[in-house]
Amino acid sequence: MPSKLESIKKSIWVFHLNTGSCNACDIEILDALTPFHDAERFGVKLVGTPRHADAILLTGPTTLEALPKVINAIEASPRPRILIALGSCGSSGGIWHDTYSTIGGVNSLLKILKERGVDVDAIYYIPGCPVRPEAVLYAIALIKGIVEKRVKSVVLNAE
Amino acid sequence: MNFIRKAVKPAELLIIAGKTKRVTVKYPFEKPILSPEFRGSIEINHEKCIGCGACVNACPPNALEFVESSDKRTLRYNIGRCIFCWRCIDVCPVNAITGTRNFELATNDPLDLYSYIVHSKTKCTSCSKTGETVKMRKYIMQRSPVTENYINNCPDCRREKFINALSVRKVGFVAK
Secondary structure, X not given: OOHHHHHHOOOOEEEEEEOOXXXXXXXXXXXXXXXXXXXXXXXXXXXXXXXXXXXXEEEOOOEOOOHHHHHHHHHHOOOOOEEEEEHHHHHHOHHHOOOOOEOOHHHXXXXXXXXXXXXXXXXXXXXXXXXXXXXXXXXXXXXXXXXXXXXXXXXXXXX | OHHHHHHHHHXXXXXXXXXXXXXXXXXXXXXXXXXXXXXXXXXXXXXXXXOOOHHHHHOXXXXXXXXXXXXXXXXXXXXXOOOOOOHHHHHOOOOOEEEOOOOOOOEOOHHHHEEEEEEEEEEOOOOOOEEEEHHHHHHHHHHOHHHHHOOOOOHHHHXXXXXXXXXXXXXXXXXX
């Protein structure tokens, strides 16, 4: 865990921000909060406003229509703020990465935020289309430092 | 009557809770429940892969892409963009791609999402252009020995050679 995130050792309150997703990831978030998976074991709670939130759950590829609202919501959340990009659309645009009406994932959003002077302390990517509720739980456990990171970049030579 | 029912209700609830027992799974501390049809991330065998680009053509969100340079062709797999449709597995001619049931892909570093397979390209013997990958050429030669005459040339030189041979055969000299 990065040292900036010391204050989020305890319960993570998340604000769920739909930036134009197809609602599959949103349903999986709700599934992760049901008694069967029960994300509240880790203290995770959905809050109604970004001003109460430690982390912002971004689903969707950030449509141009939603972009100003997304920036406002991220600006409104207190430091230290975590951004969690959910699903393949959230983490890098997914199937909408080059369409005219989206900015294509969280990487281009981070660039826009940097231009506006909005800092983001940590960013977590959860690939999946849609993400499984277990994948959301795994990411929460990763933020908390309970599990080890498994995915790794590999460069292999074909010959 | 209503008063009594209200008083008894907690006890009833306790009985129901005792019957159903604990429903919550202990997921990060135990194995996840996965159906046999579940599709997770793909794995590319770098020894089998020939760099033909069938998966690149088939991939709906362009998660598999070629990064071209003058003498290398790199197959880049972006897990962050992958939708786990497994179309690449269906189209791969050498069965280099296998599907796993791995979904625990969360990370805090965007560079972790990319994995690469580096192929080296072949060079045309007549001009200095680079073409398909070395392993791709081997694969073609195994499949069709007829192409051996032309295999070491790039498509442009191949066409020129063919037209010249044809004109020599039909007319008797090379047309300019």
